[in-house]
Amino acid sequence: DIVMTQGALPNPVPSGESASITCQSSKSLLHSNGKTYLNWYLQRPGQSHQFLIYWMSTRASGVSDRFSGSGSGTDFTLKISSVEAEDVGVYYCQQFLEYPLTFGSGTKLEIK
Amino acid sequence: EVQLVESGGGLVQPGRSMKLSCAASGFTFSNYGMAWVRQAPTKGLEWVATISYDGSSTYYRDSVKGRFTISRDNAKSTLYLQMNSLRSEDTATYYCTRRDGYYHAFAYWGQGTLVTVSS
Numbered sequence: 001d002i003v004m005t006q007g008a009l010p011n012p013v014p015s016g017e018s019a020s021i022t023c024q025s026s027k028s029l030l031h032s033n034g035k036t037y038l039n040w041y042l043q044r045p046g047q048s049h050q051f052l053i054y055w056m057s058t059r060a061s062g063v064s065d066r067f068s069g070s071g072s073g074t075d076f077t078l079k080i081s082s083v084e085a086e087d088v089g090v091y092y093c094q095q096f097l098e099y100p101l102t103f104g105s106g107t108k109l110e111i112k
Numbered sequence: 113e114v115q116l117v118e119s120g121g122g123l124v125q126p127g128r129s130m131k132l133s134c135a136a137s138g139f140t141f142s143n144y145g146m147a148w149v150r151q152a153p154t155k156g157l158e159w160v161a162t163i164s165y166d167g168s169s170t171y172y173r174d175s176v177k178g179r180f181t182i183s184r185d186n187a188k189s190t191l192y193l194q195m196n197s198l199r200s201e202d203t204a205t206y207y208c209t210r211r212d213g214y215y216h217a218f219a220y221w222g223q224g225t226l227v228t229v230s231s
Binding site: 035037039041048049051054055060092094096099100101102103104105106 | 147156157158159162171173174207215216217218219220221222223
């Protein structure tokens with residue numbers, strides 16, 4: 001199975017500052033078609049999960065441009081520029097390259 | 113607006129069965145693969161099973177293979193998860209998700225239904 005390892009944030013993050021969440025996969029997520037199958041999701045308290053980023057760096061429809069994804073085949077970063085109160089929650093990375101589909105353990109973001 | 117509404121959760125004894133349902137609306141259900149993802153209390157997300165748009169292909173994580181069955185009724189726009197021989201480690205909130213093939217992602221999620229396996 002592909003193991004996804006997420007880093008922690010130095011919570012709480014001051015409002016208006018940027019926050020970067022790291023995610024590492026135990027196997028390259030680069031497909032032969034050139035796409036990297038790494039997704040990011042946000043679980044806000046009491047709400048349904050929101051789909052944020054796909055193909056490592058493409059924002060899903062309606063997602064703020066304050067969110068950006070980057071990385072290589074095995075090391076990934078979700079950057080949130082100028083964090084706001086609505087960004088609070090737990091962020092998950094996920095690999096969609098092969099079954100079993102696996103998620104990172106989650107990274108909690110708190111705002112000061 | 114895409115909506116996924118799970119139901120059928122509750123308290124069940126170890127070794128017994130339970131069937132979850134997910135009512136979908138706001139999109140053409142028969143065009144999309146669907147999946148179940150679960151989250152044990154205070155734990156992270158864990159993929160459980162996926163079914164293709166027409167039900168012809170299914171995939172399961174090893175720990176539920178042979179015990180859980182994912183299925184769908186496209187006429188009713190409903191996804192199911194039949195869970196047999198339940199174990200305490202199956203205790204979790206179960207989320208219904210829409211698998212978007214273009215993005216290779218779970219683009220929409222329900223609110224979840226809690227399954228507690230305990231005597």
